Amino acid sequence: MTEPLWQRCLQHLEREIAPQEFNTWIRPLHMQEISKQHIVLLAPNRFVLDRVQQHFSARLIELLTQLNHNQKLQLQLQVGTRRKSAQAQPSTAGDRAGQKRNNIVSFGDKLAQNREPPTNRAKPQRVWQQSPLNQKFTFQDFVAGNANRLAYAAAQQAAETCDFNPLFIYGGAGLGKTHLMQAVGHQLRQTRPQANIVYLPTERFVSDMVKAIQNRVIEDFKAYYRSVDVLLIDDIQFLAGKVRSQEEFFHTFNTLIEGHQQVIMTCDRAPRALDGLEDRLKSRLGSGLTVTVDVPARDTLVSILQRKAAVSNVKLSDEVAEFIANHINSNIRELEGALHRLLASARFMHREISLDFSREALHDLLAPQIQPQYNITEIQQQVADYFKLSLEDLLSKRRQRVIVRPRQMAISLCKDLTEQSLTEIGHAFNRDRSTVTHSYKTIHKLVGADQSVQQDYQRLRTQLSG
Amino acid sequence: MSAQLPLAFRWQVPSQSFSNYIAKSNQTVYQTLLQVLDKKEELSMYLWGESGTGKSHLLQAASQYASARNQIPVYLPFSQLQHISPDALDGLETVDLVCLDDIQQITSSSPAMLLEWEQALFGLFNRLHENQVPLLITANTQVQSLGLNLEDLVSRLSWGYSFKLEPLPENCKRIILQKYATSLGLSLPDKVADYLLSHHPENLKQLIIYLDKLNYASLAKKRRLSIPFIREVLNDRFSGE
Numbered sequence: 256m257t258e259p260l261w262q263r264c265l266q267h268l269e270r271e272i273a274p275q276e277f278n279t280w281i282r283p284l285h286m287q288e289i290s291k292q293h294i295v296l297l298a299p300n301r302f303v304l305d306r307v308q309q310h311f312s313a314r315l316i317e318l319l320t321q322l323n324h325n326q327k328l329q330l331q332l333q334v335g336t337r338r339k340s341a342q343a344q345p346s347t348a349g350d351r352a353g354q355k356r357n358n359i360v361s362f363g364d365k366l367a368q369n370r371e372p373p374t375n376r377a378k379p380q381r382v383w384q385q386s387p388l389n390q391k392f393t394f395q396d397f398v399a400g401n402a403n404r405l406a407y408a409a410a411q412q413a414a415e416t417c418d419f420n421p422l423f424i425y426g427g428a429g430l431g432k433t434h435l436m437q438a439v440g441h442q443l444r445q446t447r448p449q450a451n452i453v454y455l456p457t458e459r460f461v462s463d464m465v466k467a468i469q470n471r472v473i474e475d476f477k478a479y480y481r482s483v484d485v486l487l488i489d490d491i492q493f494l495a496g497k498v499r500s501q502e503e504f505f506h507t508f509n510t511l512i513e514g515h516q517q518v519i520m521t522c523d524r525a526p527r528a529l530d531g532l533e534d535r536l537k538s539r540l541g542s543g544l545t546v547t548v549d550v551p552a553r554d555t556l557v558s559i560l561q562r563k564a565a566v567s568n569v570k571l572s573d574e575v576a577e578f579i580a581n582h583i584n585s586n587i588r589e590l591e592g593a594l595h596r597l598l599a600s601a602r603f604m605h606r607e608i609s610l611d612f613s614r615e616a617l618h619d620l621l622a623p624q625i626q627p628q629y630n631i632t633e634i635q636q637q638v639a640d641y642f643k644l645s646l647e648d649l650l651s652k653r654r655q656r657v658i659v660r661p662r663q664m665a666i667s668l669c670k671d672l673t674e675q676s677l678t679e680i681g682h683a684f685n686r687d688r689s690t691v692t693h694s695y696k697t698i699h700k701l702v703g704a705d706q707s708v709q710q711d712y713q714r715l716r717t718q719l720s721g
Numbered sequence: 722m723s724a725q726l727p728l729a730f731r732w733q734v735p736s737q738s739f740s741n742y743i744a745k746s747n748q749t750v751y752q753t754l755l756q757v758l759d760k761k762e763e764l765s766m767y768l769w770g771e772s773g774t775g776k777s778h779l780l781q782a783a784s785q786y787a788s789a790r791n792q793i794p795v796y797l798p799f800s801q802l803q804h805i806s807p808d809a810l811d812g813l814e815t816v817d818l819v820c821l822d823d824i825q826q827i828t829s830s831s832p833a834m835l836l837e838w839e840q841a842l843f844g845l846f847n848r849l850h851e852n853q854v855p856l857l858i859t860a861n862t863q864v865q866s867l868g869l870n871l872e873d874l875v876s877r878l879s880w881g882y883s884f885k886l887e888p889l890p891e892n893c894k895r896i897i898l899q900k901y902a903t904s905l906g907l908s909l910p911d912k913v914a915d916y917l918l919s920h921h922p923e924n925l926k927q928l929i930i931y932l933d934k935l936n937y938a939s940l941a942k943k944r945r946l947s948i949p950f951i952r953e954v955l956n957d958r959f960s961g962e
Contacts, residue, residue: 265788274736275777278784278796283816285793299795299816302809336815337793387851428876458844490873493840523873588880595763595882603752619863619885717872 261286263322264315271314280306285337292328294319297335304334388444388454391566392437398562400555403431406546410435413519414442419544421508421518425525426548427713429586432521435548436487439519443485450484457493461500477503481510485517491540492523495531505536512539528710547706551587556580559587560594567598575613582621585716593620629672629719631683637719638665641711650685660708663694668715670695737781741904743897746887747775753882754779757855758786758818765846765856765881769863773924774886776859780820783857792817799826807834807841814848818855825860828868839871846877856881894918894925901929902946905936909946916948921955931955 268281283303287295296315298304307315312332320328394414399407406424413422424432440454455463460480467476480486486507494501511518522529526541551559557576564571571594579597583590600616601608614621639649642661649662662684669680670691677688684691701708744751756762768776777798784794793816797809800823813819827838849856860867863885864878889897895914902909909917909932921928935946938954 269736274781275796275798275801277736278781278794279798279802282784282788283793283795299793300809300812302805302811303795334812336812389850428872429879456844456847458840458847462844586876586879588876592879592881592883596884599753599756599762599882600749603749620883 260288260319260322264318267318267322268314272311280311285335287337291323292326293331294328295331295333295335297333297337299334299336301334304332308332388437388440389434392434393441394438396562397431397434397438398551398555398559400551400558402549402551402555403435406432406435406548409544409546410439410519411442413517414439414446417515417517420512420515421520421540421543423520423522423526423540423543423545424548425522425545427550427586427717428523429588430548430550431587432548433489436489436519436521440485440487447484451482452485452487453480453483454487454489456489457491460488460504461493461497464500464503477507480507481514483511483516485519486511487519489521490523491520492529494536495529498533501533501536505533505539508536508539512542518543525706525710547709549709550585553577553580553584556584556587556590560590563591563594564598569598569601569608571608572610574610575608578610578613579617582617593617596620629669631669631673631675631680634668634672634719635665635683638668638715641715641718652685663698664708664712664715666691666694667698667712668719672716672719736785737778738785739782741897741900742775742778742782743889743893743900745889745893747884750884750886751779753884754783754857757857757882758783760853760855763881764850764853765878766858767864767878767881767883768857768859768886769861769883770886771861771888771924773926774888775925776886777822777926779886780822780857780859783818784820787818794818794820796820796822798822799824807837810841810845813845814852814854816854818857819845819849820857822859823861824858825862825867835870839869839874843871843874843877846874850877889925891918894928897925898928898932901932902936905932907932907936907939907946913946913948913951917951 264286265281269277272281280303283299284307285297287297289295296307298307312330316328316330319330320326394407394411397407403426406426409419409422410424413419424435426432437454440452443450443452464473464476467473494504508518520540522540525545525547526532526537529537529540532540557573557580560576560579561571561573564576575597579590579593583593597608597613597616600606601612604616606612635649636646638661639646642657644658644661648658649665651658666680666684666686669675669683670677673680675683677691681688681691698708698712702712703709739751739755742751750768753762754766757764757766768779770776780796784796787794795813795816795818797805797820799805799821802809824842827835827842830838846856848854858878864875864883867875869875869878895911895918898914898917899909899911902914917928917931921931935951935954938944939946939950942950944950
């Protein structure tokens with residue numbers, strides 16, 4: 256009877272309320288009928304709840320009463336949901352065997368009780384759920400190339416032994432860090448079926464900890480994370496500036512390492528470059544093996560595209576794959592996004608995936624990459640600012656290393672990011688074209704060999720593209 | 722002379738659904754969106770385009786589509802919601818579909834607030850992905866040009882489908898206006914529709930607002946839509962502002 260009553264209520268409200276308001280405030284509600292006289296309306300969060308309470312509750316009571324044969328009705332509005340995680344395979348916290356069977360668990364689910372209706376809340380259940388790993392993120396699906404070969408080997412090793420503990424994988428966004436880390440999780444699932452393996456993004460560690468403090472279960476939180484066999488924690492840079500979370504993570508981390516429990520982390524930069532993190536934590540994070548993933552070479556990108564297309568039963572020609580890889584080459588997620596779009600366009604337009612069609616279907620995605628919007632002056636200024644130099648120094652004849660290296664980097668960025676000729680770039684720096692070539696070669700050699708140069712170079716590229 | 726106010730005027734306003742959506746050059750977008758809603762494809766979709774290209778229509782239609790399947794959708798129109806803050810995204814992984822309309826609005830926040838928004842969106846994306854909940858986002862420009870600073874977020878938003886919505890050809894606008902008028906119970910003759918289009922060359926969204934206004938006036942004054950009536954009502958509107 257519940258759904259028909261709510262459905263009828265929705266039908267009435269849809270005619271009364273402007274469509275946009277109806278979609279925003281009424282559709283997200285879900286009704287739970289506790290009894291004929293007691294109805295609970297669940298809103299997904301406080302934001303929706305407050306608005307509904309303020310503007311619609313009187314009409315809701317009136318309408319529901321009317322539709323409920325004018326029987327007096329108690330209406331309760333609260334934050335909650337009927338929906339469980341799609342991957343949920345609940346087991347009680349006490350059921351450690353069950354938990355072990357599920358392998359990948361998350362503390363956050365234990366806190367999910369707070370979103371349950373009062374019937375459930377009155378008798379809290381300590382429910383644990385599987386935290387899903389992306390099924391596509393396995394070693395088999397990872398395309399290794401020179402840019403990530405070390406990280407790939409280290410991850411494979413971590414899935415076999417605890418020799419490198421912690422393993423710290425860092426690199427730019429969308430380069431496969433999460434993929435590698437989850438691949439370890441998948442493999443461990445098979446090789447150590449009894450192990451308690453936890454994967455979670457850092458922001459969830461932070462928010463779960465805050466909720467644990469609010470719900471006075473912080474001791475449970477600590478005990479839980481310090482007892483896992485393997486902790487896979489993603490995007491650790493989000494601990495920056497969060498003092499209390501860093502403190503808790505520091506102790507969790509130490510306990511795990513001392514107990515020879517594996518810790519694998521991903522981050523967008525090297526540990527020592529993490530601003531907003533305590534020095535002692537930075538030092539601990541880098542105390543095991545630190546590996547980097549870099550932007551893959553073109554041939555690796557082509558392989559990635561062709562392998563992903565093959566999953567959708569599409570054979571992508573070398574010509575098309577190279578075309579896409581030539582234009583989208585700094586981020587694998589963007590590369591996949593372009594492929595998704597191309598495959599969908601071909602399917603719905605009933606077209607063969609030719610080079611011409613790819614150009615047509617992806618024109619707006621590729622446009623910003625085809626037409627670089629950088630100019631030499633902007634690059635010079637950004638590099639000078641980054642290294643805290645004056646523009647005059649950067650362009651001067653001075654040969655001190657603190658000036659030469661930034662100058663070479665600026666020249667190199669101009670060659671990478673603009674379509675200006677070597678002569679034009681040289682002219683802008685008061686140098687000849689052979690100096691431009693030398694600077695370019697020097698920087699690109701250093702990017703492959705010196706972590707700090709690589710970091711500076713990537714950051715500047717990011718800043719310039721922002 | 723004061724006109725009689727029609728009671729419950731809003732009862733006449735139809736919702737934006739797939740049945741009154743005209744795809745035309747956005748056919749691939751429309752088909753892909755249906756696949757996303759049916760969870761047959763990637764679960765995030767970023768739609769961008771200029772005002773009046775049907776972005777809000779598609780998101781509201783998606784909400785209705787989910788609702789009709791007994792699912793719970795959330796639709797947040799950022800340009801319409803005052804005092805919206807990042808905690809509006811809390812807990813949304815517990816619904817069945819999340820639609821965020823006009824997210825370019827967050828980029829006009831202060832740098833500190835923008836960072837909060839970006840982190841909230843980043844967290845939401847991860848939670849939705851984990852729970853296999855489809856996410857539909859619209860904006861007035863493509864992801865890379867939005868002015869977001871958090872690379873991890875830009876990267877994630879570029880991961881699913883990203884489509885530009887193309888404006889409808891002029892000859893389709895008349896059909897849409899007439900379809901919309903019919904759904905309001907109004908008759909909009911060709912010559913009257915053409916008058917509206919030629920004298921008010923604003924985007925379709927604005928023309929729909931005019932039709933709502935005309936509907937209200939038509940009910941109040943018990944008159945049919947004619948060119949003199951439109952001239953009177955819309956001119957009234959302009960002189961009144």
